[in-house]
Amino acid sequence: MDMKKKIKELINGIKKYINNIKLKRYYIENTMEGRSYFAIFLDSLVIKVILFILGFIYFFIRTNSLGFTATITVQLILLFWIINGRIKKSRLNTAKKEVYDKVAKEKIFGDLINKTPYEYLSYLKSALEKYKVEDIKLFHQTDVDMLANLDGNRIGIKCYQYNKDYKVSSNHVREFFLTLNKMDINEGIIITTSTFSEDAKELLPKLKDHGKLHLMDIEEIVKLFKQVELYPSDNDIKKIILDKISDKKRRMKEYKNEILSKSKIGKYIIIGLVIYLWGGFTPFETYYNLVALILILLAIISFGKYISSFIYVDSANEEEIL
Template sequence: MSKITNYLQLLMTKAKGYKSSRSNSKRFKAFYMSSKEDTRSDGAKIIDFSLIRIAFFMIFFLLINTYLYSLLASLAVTVIVISVGHYISLTIRNKKLEYLKGQKRFDIACKKVYKDILNKTIDELREFVEQLYKKLGFMNLKEIYKNNNIIIHEATYKNEAILVSFYAYKNEDFVEMKEIKETLSLLKKMKIKKNVLITTSDFTKDSWDFANLLSKKYRVLLIKKEQLLKLIENSNMFPTDEEIDEIIENTISRRRAGWRKYKNALLAKNKSKSYFLLSVFLILGAFYTPFSLYYMTVAGLSMGLTAITVISRVLNSKEKETDNYSLFNQLYNE
């Protein structure tokens, strides 16, 4: 009985540790190593990896055998060389993986923060920026202006009066010079010499130039999107590891759903007849062309697709009937 209890506790521990360890799982590692340019599936990557290793093995074996003239010795040396090369490649790959993991998780967190900021109501945005300002060391915060995407606060920083403006703009909407001029009029009116302007996008070139011109009389600090995200990260206001893992999990699920869509299109119900007719046409055509081997090979592949399509259709129809019954039965019992 104690063994069964210990075994159940072990299963529960593994289940609890799933979420904490899934960031290092195989599917997450594959996600970190993936890129927009590389559209291969996981299976295709494994096949390519294996074929490259086999090719290297054969090349090294043939080269070494030309010098040693001994199959056994050549095989032993080749195994050693390939093993050392594999170890070195794994070391390099692991370092690359760690770098890409940190970079992709940071990019995902940045996108989530940016999206959340733009989706906030004006009251939620005010609460967020005030929380950020307090973490950055601003005190005595007082809101003096707000609209749909702009909030201006009066505050003190290191015992000095300062004006802080926040512009929740989309990437393509830059903060223009006229908006800096508007804050300048507030500075003059309130007799404040320092101003911080923060945006979720960037500033126009005229804005940067104008801020530099004001540096003789006023201290104007412009903080663009990338700098803002760094400040948010340093203030411990980034998404948690669990939230980032959930986003990655959803991304992986969407990708797999996309591959399933392509597979379903390839093995669609109406394709089996087309594959079969193509096979027959190629087999007949093989007798009237000098490329008979090529025709017969493609005909074999097409016939294989025919068989796979028919089998897949039969299996899917049975699963669908079972799933429909189970779903209806569950809904009915509720």
């Protein structure tokens, strides 16, 4: 039992280590303007090698001592490595926070937008109740969804469940404000899963002498959820990121299988030959020949993949028989 437990702990430790590497790569690649983790690592390695060579040449010219030059250069490179490591750690923490905030916002938006209108209102009601909004009652009117008390004042609340590309306009704000006036309410909150248009924001100062309106977009909802402990946990965010990585890997595999499918072998050969022959009648023969060569290579690779799949299946069947 102890051996099984140790093996299980070892496997879990390896999985955790691999997942941490995947997460680290994701943090860096998603905050470095599309640069891959390998490209960043290669740049860092090249800089260290160049610094080592320049340092070695400089100290060797100055001292004419190979031993001293090697020693001092290695020490300086190690010092640079330590300082660079701390800078990288700080950047990684910053990148991690940016990614966490982005993923958490996407999750909150997705959860809210996928709820039914009633579930959406009920969920926001429970979130506001955990804040400082009291005596909330669902009103279910066209322009007002909830009535409540905020700091001793009666308020109206309107909730819009919009996609990201649909903004709440000044017309929405104006209609809500007029409805509150008819109900003798001087304060209100408009909540949306999207954002507010500029004209909606510009309308607020014009209305402040007649009442008070609070605009709460998706960014403000995220802040609210942080305060009332409805924000996704670190483990939830990590799971979402790992699922994204798995989905991307699966899509890449499907894309590769589609490109190298057996149904494309004949097409690659025919198109490649046509392009090769056609290239002889144009001034861009080299370009056409290169394209034709790529297509023929894709056909060869696709055929090889098709044959290897048969070999794999046959060997697997033989093992089952044995």
